[in-house]
Amino acid sequence: MKRDSSEIRWVDESPLTMSERSYLPLFLDGLTTTFRHLLSRKITVQFPEERHQFPDPVIYRGVHRLNRDEQGRVKCVACFLCATACPAHCIDIVAAPSPWPDQEKYPVVFNIDMLRCIFCGMCEEACPVDAIELTSLYDLSGKSRDEMIFDKAKLLSVYDQTKDQEPPGWLRAKQELEEMLGLVESEGNREPSQESPSE
Amino acid sequence: MSFVIETCIKIAVLLGALMTAAAYLVLVERWIAAWVQDRLGPNRVGIPLTNIRILGLGQPIADGLKLIFKEEFVPGHVDRVLYNLAPILTFVAAVAVYAVVPLGQADLGIAGWAPVDLTIVPKFDAALIFLFAANGAAVYGVIIAGWGSNNKYSLFGAMRGAAQLIAYEIPLSLALVALACYAGTLRIDDIVTQQAQSGVWNIILHPLAFVVFFIAATAEAGRLPFDLPETEQELVGGFHTEYSGMRLMTFLVSEFLHMITAAVLIVLLFLGGWHLWFITGAEPVAGVGLALLRIVVFVIKVLAVVFFFMLMRWSWPRFRFDQLMALAWKPLISWGMVQVTILVIWYAWWEPRVTAHGWPSMPILGLVNWSGFVLTWVFTSAIARPHYNNRPRQDLVRLAQGLPYDSSDLNRENAEVCNT
Numbered sequence: 175m176k177r178d179s180s181e182i183r184w185v186d187e188s189p190l191t192m193s194e195r196s197y198l199p200l201f202l203d204g205l206t207t208t209f210r211h212l213l214s215r216k217i218t219v220q221f222p223e224e225r226h227q228f229p230d231p232v233i234y235r236g237v238h239r240l241n242r243d244e245q246g247r248v249k250c251v252a253c254f255l256c257a258t259a260c261p262a263h264c265i266d267i268v269a270a271p272s273p274w275p276d277q278e279k280y281p282v283v284f285n286i287d288m289l290r291c292i293f294c295g296m297c298e299e300a301c302p303v304d305a306i307e308l309t310s311l312y313d314l315s316g317k318s319r320d321e322m323i324f325d326k327a328k329l330l331s332v333y334d335q336t337k338d339q340e341p342p343g344w345l346r347a348k349q350e351l352e353e354m355l356g357l358v359e360s361e362g363n364r365e366p367s368q369e370s371p372s373e
Numbered sequence: 374m375s376f377v378i379e380t381c382i383k384i385a386v387l388l389g390a391l392m393t394a395a396a397y398l399v400l401v402e403r404w405i406a407a408w409v410q411d412r413l414g415p416n417r418v419g420i421p422l423t424n425i426r427i428l429g430l431g432q433p434i435a436d437g438l439k440l441i442f443k444e445e446f447v448p449g450h451v452d453r454v455l456y457n458l459a460p461i462l463t464f465v466a467a468v469a470v471y472a473v474v475p476l477g478q479a480d481l482g483i484a485g486w487a488p489v490d491l492t493i494v495p496k497f498d499a500a501l502i503f504l505f506a507a508n509g510a511a512v513y514g515v516i517i518a519g520w521g522s523n524n525k526y527s528l529f530g531a532m533r534g535a536a537q538l539i540a541y542e543i544p545l546s547l548a549l550v551a552l553a554c555y556a557g558t559l560r561i562d563d564i565v566t567q568q569a570q571s572g573v574w575n576i577i578l579h580p581l582a583f584v585v586f587f588i589a590a591t592a593e594a595g596r597l598p599f600d601l602p603e604t605e606q607e608l609v610g611g612f613h614t615e616y617s618g619m620r621l622m623t624f625l626v627s628e629f630l631h632m633i634t635a636a637v638l639i640v641l642l643f644l645g646g647w648h649l650w651f652i653t654g655a656e657p658v659a660g661v662g663l664a665l666l667r668i669v670v671f672v673i674k675v676l677a678v679v680f681f682f683m684l685m686r687w688s689w690p691r692f693r694f695d696q697l698m699a700l701a702w703k704p705l706i707s708w709g710m711v712q713v714t715i716l717v718i719w720y721a722w723w724e725p726r727v728t729a730h731g732w733p734s735m736p737i738l739g740l741v742n743w744s745g746f747v748l749t750w751v752f753t754s755a756i757a758r759p760h761y762n763n764r765p766r767q768d769l770v771r772l773a774q775g776l777p778y779d780s781s782d783l784n785r786e787n788a789e790v791c792n793t
Contacts, residue, residue: 189759196754204688211409212684218413 231310239332249305256297264290284326304343396433445618455521460623463514467630469507473500475562479664522615530611534602540701541592547709548586565646574645590635597686636678
């Protein structure tokens with residue numbers, strides 16, 4: 175585009191006022207901002223001693239876990255949808271016929287390479303049975319590359335560790351459904367039920 | 374012989390104190406940087422192999438050890454002699470200033486001993502001139518480092534540093550000339566004693582000289598609104614880009630010493646040195662207890678100024694290079710001239726008529742100086758350019774298109790913008 179094109183609209187700064195030219199108000203402005211921050215509350219989290227508090231741990235994308243169902247069996251049906259969806263190709267599944275009558279397949283091997291994983295959450299989105307989920311654990315470290323490949327047992331243990339503070343998706347869906355149908359009296363649906371008789 | 378021993382002890386104490394101060398001021402600088410950014414700053418390093426953290430006070434030792442044990446890589450393309458010489462020169466220039474810093478005199482109370490002068494070079498008649506010389510020598514370290522590194526970023530940094538230091542030397546000198554003119558002496562201890570005895574610090578009497586001196590001293594120290602020689606965003610590291618390990622540490626320590634020097638000079642010349650009303654007394658000679666108290670007062674004042682320097686770093690953005698030069702050559706030198714003129718007229722015309730340094734001479738001088746300060750500031754603001762033309766310069770555009778140069782293009786363009 176040429177400099178003298180009529181499409182260019184030149185925006186010029188407005189002229190400085192007398193107070194701006196004296197530099198004194200700007201000088202004081204900068205100093206007050208500095209002092210305000212100097213005395214303000216510090217936002218640093220002293221990590222190993224205290225941990226970051228998530229407003230909603232359920233939506234955080236941290237370390238994966240493999241959910242169990244009510245009977246403690248692995249929920250995964252080895253459909254490979256998560257491995258297909260994974261953009262980093264970090265999920266490795268070996269499927270086998272399931273030993274239980276109500277399930278066709280189950281994973282014999284379920285490995286996630288945490289060094290390749292980009293924590294995008296696509297596997298969680300793809301899973302049809304809410305078996306793989308991302309937790310709010312974020313301090314992931316290991317001493318070797320092998321240690322960073324999480325196998326099925328490790329992923330299930332992550333579930334055992336986090337299930338109380340972050341209930342699995344299928345459980346949350348079940349609770350929501352029960353609340354909606356009025357099977358459980360909870361804080362959430364008390365207000366609408368009070369409104370309904372008046373209508 | 375005892376004179377030599379005395380001087381050696383003074384040098385050892387001062388050098389030790391300065392090195393420790395520089396190391397711990399790095400920690401303070403990091404703390405303040407963190408606090409201003411709503412962080413906590415270094416608070417982990419304490420006593421090794423224990424969990425005792427003592428607020429992170431071990432950090433400077435850890436930093437120092439790290440830099441000492443780091444590999445000292447010397448790039449193949451440098452001029453070895455100049456490259457090795459530069460850190461030494463910088464450090465010597467930074468330390469030499471402290472030879473003339475007066476901290477009063479202490480009477481040890483031992484019979485037959487004269488009061489000990491708490492200055493390395495006591496009763497030095499040309500102390501202010503020595504200060505200039507030592508301060509000006511800092512530019513050698515910068516430019517030799519930049520040249521010897523044989524690297525364009527280093528050289529850019531060195532050129533900027535040289536231009537900046539030379540430009541700001543002039544307002545700095547003018548402020549000092551005004552001060553020497555008022556005090557009638559070049560001895561720093563006399564200037565401090567005068568402030569102590571009259572009880573009126575020079576900042577109260579000479580605000581214009583203080584402002585000029587403060588800005589110029591900040592620029593001389595290369596602190597942030599004026600840290601053009603080593604802008605990380607533009608020049609990698611400026612003149613010390615090619616340095617590492619101990620040599621780099623020497624540069625960084627020298628930089629901190631420059632800042633402390635600036636603070637020390639401001640305190641000595643404008644904030645009354647070791648004097649504090651009702652606490653330290655006014656006579657130069659003092660007993661041991663009072664002498665120590667004076668040192669504490671002095672150190673607290675210096676730390677307060679250093680604290681302000683560190684806050685300044687986060688308060689105002691860095692100047693552009695043309696703004697930096699414009700600030701030195703246009704307002705600061707003019708203000709220094711105004712201050713010198715006021716004091717010269719004072720000395721030549723007014724002072725022979727009344728007694729100097731006392732009633733009613735001093736209040737009148739203060740009044741004249743303050744009104745001069747306010748008027749100068751208002752006048753400078755009034756004539757400052759209210760409008761900046763940010764459009765491409767038409768004359769250069771024409772030139773780039775291969776057309777002949779015509780300076781009227783530039784004038785027309787400016788008139789256009791300024792009239793809208």
